Amino acid sequence: MKHIARPAFALLIALWSVTSARAEGSSYRLEVDGLACPFCAYGVEKKLNALDGVERLETNIKEGAVIVTMKDGAELDEASARQAVKDAGFTLNGFKQESPGTGK
Amino acid sequence: MGISGPAHAAPESVDTALPVSKGDFVFREQFLYREARDDASPAARNLEVLGGISALGYGATSDLALFGVVRYLDKRLELADASGRRSVRRTRGIGDVRLFARHTILQRDRPGRTLRVAPFLGLELPTGDDDDGDRFGRLPATLQAGSGSWDPFGGLVATYQTLDFQLDAQVSYKANTEANGFRFGDEFGFDASLQYRLWPRELGSGVPGFLYGIIETNLLLQAKNEVGGTGDPDSGGTTLFLSPGLQYATRRWILGAVVQLPVVQDRNGAALDDDVIVRAGIRVNF
Numbered sequence: 359m360k361h362i363a364r365p366a367f368a369l370l371i372a373l374w375s376v377t378s379a380r381a382e383g384s385s386y387r388l389e390v391d392g393l394a395c396p397f398c399a400y401g402v403e404k405k406l407n408a409l410d411g412v413e414r415l416e417t418n419i420k421e422g423a424v425i426v427t428m429k430d431g432a433e434l435d436e437a438s439a440r441q442a443v444k445d446a447g448f449t450l451n452g453f454k455q456e457s458p459g460t461g462k
Numbered sequence: 463m464g465i466s467g468p469a470h471a472a473p474e475s476v477d478t479a480l481p482v483s484k485g486d487f488v489f490r491e492q493f494l495y496r497e498a499r500d501d502a503s504p505a506a507r508n509l510e511v512l513g514g515i516s517a518l519g520y521g522a523t524s525d526l527a528l529f530g531v532v533r534y535l536d537k538r539l540e541l542a543d544a545s546g547r548r549s550v551r552r553t554r555g556i557g558d559v560r561l562f563a564r565h566t567i568l569q570r571d572r573p574g575r576t577l578r579v580a581p582f583l584g585l586e587l588p589t590g591d592d593d594d595g596d597r598f599g600r601l602p603a604t605l606q607a608g609s610g611s612w613d614p615f616g617g618l619v620a621t622y623q624t625l626d627f628q629l630d631a632q633v634s635y636k637a638n639t640e641a642n643g644f645r646f647g648d649e650f651g652f653d654a655s656l657q658y659r660l661w662p663r664e665l666g667s668g669v670p671g672f673l674y675g676i677i678e679t680n681l682l683l684q685a686k687n688e689v690g691g692t693g694d695p696d697s698g699g700t701t702l703f704l705s706p707g708l709q710y711a712t713r714r715w716i717l718g719a720v721v722q723l724p725v726v727q728d729r730n731g732a733a734l735d736d737d738v739i740v741r742a743g744i745r746v747n748f
Contacts, residue, residue: 392571394623399669400713400747401483420625420665422573447481447524449571 383413383428383459389452390443393422398448405442409434423452430459473655474707474720474741475678478630479566479578479621482521483747490517492743496736503732505541506548512536513557515743525566529584533557535607551598555607557590564619575624582634586613592642603644604687604697610641617651625665628657628674640688647685647698654679657709669713676707678720686730699729701736716745 390402399417406415406424411432416425428434436453443450474492482488494513501507517531536554543549562584570577590608594601603609617634631654638646661673679702686698707720719742727735 389573391573392569392576394574394576394625395480395628396669396672396711396713397716397745397747398480401481401486403713404486405483417669418667419669420574420667445484445524447483447521448576449569451571451573 383411383430383432384434385425385427385456385459386434386439387452387454387456388424388426388439388443388450390422390424390448391451392448393419395419398446401446402443402448405446406439409438409442425456428459473628473630473657473676473678474709474718474743475680475703475705475722476630476653476655477564477582477619477632478628479564479580479619480576480623481524481566481578482519482527484521484524486521486747488519488745488747490519490743490745491515492517492741495738495740497738498734498736500735500737501732504544507734508540509734510538510540525569527564529560529562529564531560531562533590535590537605537607539605549598551596551601551605553591553594553601553605553607555591555594557607558609558613559587559589560615561585561587562615575622577620577622579618579620581616581618583616584614586615586636588612588641603642603646609638609646611639611645613638613646626659628655630655630657643690645688647687649685650683652681671710671712674709674711674718676705676709676718676720678705678707678722679703680705680722696731697733699733700726701729702726703736703739707741714746714748718743718745 393399393402399419403415403417406412406426411428413427413429426434439453440450492515494515496511498509514534517529519527519529522528535557538550538552540548540550562582564580564582566578566580568579588608588610592606592608592610594606613636615634615636617632619632622629634651636649638648655678657674657676659672660675662670682701684698686693702725703722704725705720705722709716709718722739724736729735
């Protein structure tokens, strides 16, 4: 019994890891011009977070980039992203889909 | 010394042209301490002012920001009478409210930097008490919390910001009108600020907090006050402040403080010279 217990346990852990991983939607890289201070980043993030389907944001102020990860099945259109950045008071200068999402 | 708008990521005694996001708010609370003790007149006046300046900015659009500023002031003047006996005259209360709008007319965004220019226009309302008194009678107009007058003001502010530093410059003019037979002299201001990122020295990923070293300068030209239409020879003049400070900026809040030191004071007659002004405050966005 001992000889199959460990491999079985390891298999259970592996199966649990795979099934519990959340399916992620597409991710996009937005290049935001004019963004040069932490306090300004909040305004951009708040506007982008308010868009439908946004799962999470990661801002890299050094690169002036915001990585937007969408919920599974959701897509981000460039016009909406551009308007959100404009409403925050900045300028969208790049919009690129980085990954199509993992899905199930 | 700045019209004291709340500003976005901004200097301490100077305004900024950086945006307030559409539909969002920026709130600023700044504490003020002002001391003026160097009086060569026989009255040997000592003036001390403690204040809390509350300002709220709202992004009506990404270009148009609306601001309201309310000040609570505690003014204390100690002086000697003709016999040399010293007494204290004091007032505390809400000062005149300032409302103004700022609109961006030039915006040049590049990766990691921006240039903005924005005119602003506003009105100072006579909401503060201008009729306070003590056992000696009505307090002088310069000691009242409010002016009693409707005073328009306006100007232009420009900001150039990069990831390493920020420059702000502002010109402003305030036209003071008459109330209670008294008119404060008009004010012309030129203010400039340099904020330099001291830490972190190298930027990595994410959005770290920035520690800025600040150096600001405030030039204030005040015309003479008028009493019953006659200029008061002991009022008005020119003051130039040099103001070092520090500021720590995060996504949601900024803490900052400056010490304003008068390096040039050319005050008319017996007008009181400033010794120092200290400003410290916090800004939050929501």
